[in-house]
Amino acid sequence: MELLKVEAIKKQFKEIKAVDGISFHVQEGEVLGLLGPNGAGKSTTISMISTLLRPDAGDIYYRGKSIVKSPKGIKNELGFIPQEIALYPTLSGMENLQFWGKAYGLRGKELKERIQKVSQIIGIDKRLKDKVEKYSGGMKRRLNIGVALLHQPKIVIMDEPTVGIDPQSRKHILETVKALNKQGMTVIYTSHYMEEVEYLCSRICIMDYGKIIAEGTKEQLTDMIDEKKQVTIKVDQQSQEVIDALNSNQEVDKVEHKEDQIILTVKKHNEALKNIIDCFTHTPSNILSIDIKEPNLEAVFLHLTGRALRD
Ligand SMILES: Nc1ncnc2c1ncn2[C@@H]1O[C@H](COP(=O)(O)OP(=O)(O)OP(=O)(O)O)[C@@H](O)[C@H]1O
Ligand SMILES: [Mg+2]
Known part of the structure; x- marks a missing residue:
């Protein structure tokens, strides 16, 4: 009511x-x-x-x-x-x-x-x-x-x-x-x-x-803004196969890799994560952990006003 x-x-x-x-x-x-x-x-x-x-x-x-x-x-x-x-x-x-x-x-x-x-x-x-x-x-x-x-x-x-x-x-x-x-x-x-x-x-x-x-x-x-999720995947080993698969994935905008981590900039869809995980099948790389950073209200405010919420 x-x-x-x-x-x-x-x-x-x-x-x-x-x-x-x-x-x-x-x-x-x-x-x-x-x-x-x-x-x-x-x-x-x-x-x-x-x-x-x-x-x-x-x-x-x-x-x-x-x-x-x-x-x-x-x-x-x-x-x-x-x-x-x-x-x-x-x-x-x-x-x-x-x-x-x-x-x-x-x-x-x-x-x-x-x-x-x-x-x-x-x-x-x-x-x-x-x-x-x-x-x-x-x-x-x-x-x-x-x-x-x-x-x-x-x-x-x-x-x-x-x-x-x-x-x-x-x-x-x-x-x-x-x-x-x-x-x-x-x-x-x-x-x-x-x-x-x-x-x-x-x-x-x-x-x-x-x-x-x-x-x-x-x-x-947070859906209003075009802000992307950042997904950090820890792998047991890097491989060109998985980098190639991720690079050609529709949901992924950017692929970076260093040491045992692959850092992705991903579109904010619910299905995106499943797609990303699928990229690892038939490659030598295995996922050890996944960390997802969601866009927050601070980012929304910044997007709408061009200013930070806290000065
Ligand atoms: N009694 C008043 N006389 C003159 N100006 C006022 C008065 N009360 C508020 N203002 C002005 O109106 C605007 C909005 O003030 P308000 O206190 O509602 O903001 P606020 O969002 O609560 O801010 P804060 O986070 O600082 O508490 C400000 O520019 C403030 O200076
Ligand atoms: Mg107040």
């Missing part, structure tokens, strides 16, 4: 077109990735979905109803984790959870149970008595995620939750997103880290200069 639909939204700050006519949808239960470099318009887009900003044009529908006209429609079902940490530094982790829980209308036993559940999810139960100002960046992020989960939202929006934190917290956050999604949570995950988006997201919108320049699964996006 389509949970969220964003239709031709725009937002301009003076002369800057931060979001310039963006449309996409989010299916219930999926993790949608918004991938784009600094200034692409990711935060502005999700601020409008979170009803913190009002679009200049276009509309956003949650469960078929406009949340631009009526922000109430999404408020209780949305957990928003902003790029900037929104916590009270002089309060403890526990006091922050209590404060925000009450702000969501939770009280008494229910509040206590939700705090307990959320602390388990974010994995900082042992440090909840400490003041937040004593937390590492990663712990603050995790608490910030906890705050957004207190009222059991149906959809969670995360704005670059892993920027500038330790590897352990980063791993924990990625696994938390996976686990939440497995339990049915719908997620919009914003990042400029290609690997995270590839790992988490069922579908990806690539953004640049306020526009979505490509959209699809990782496979669909």
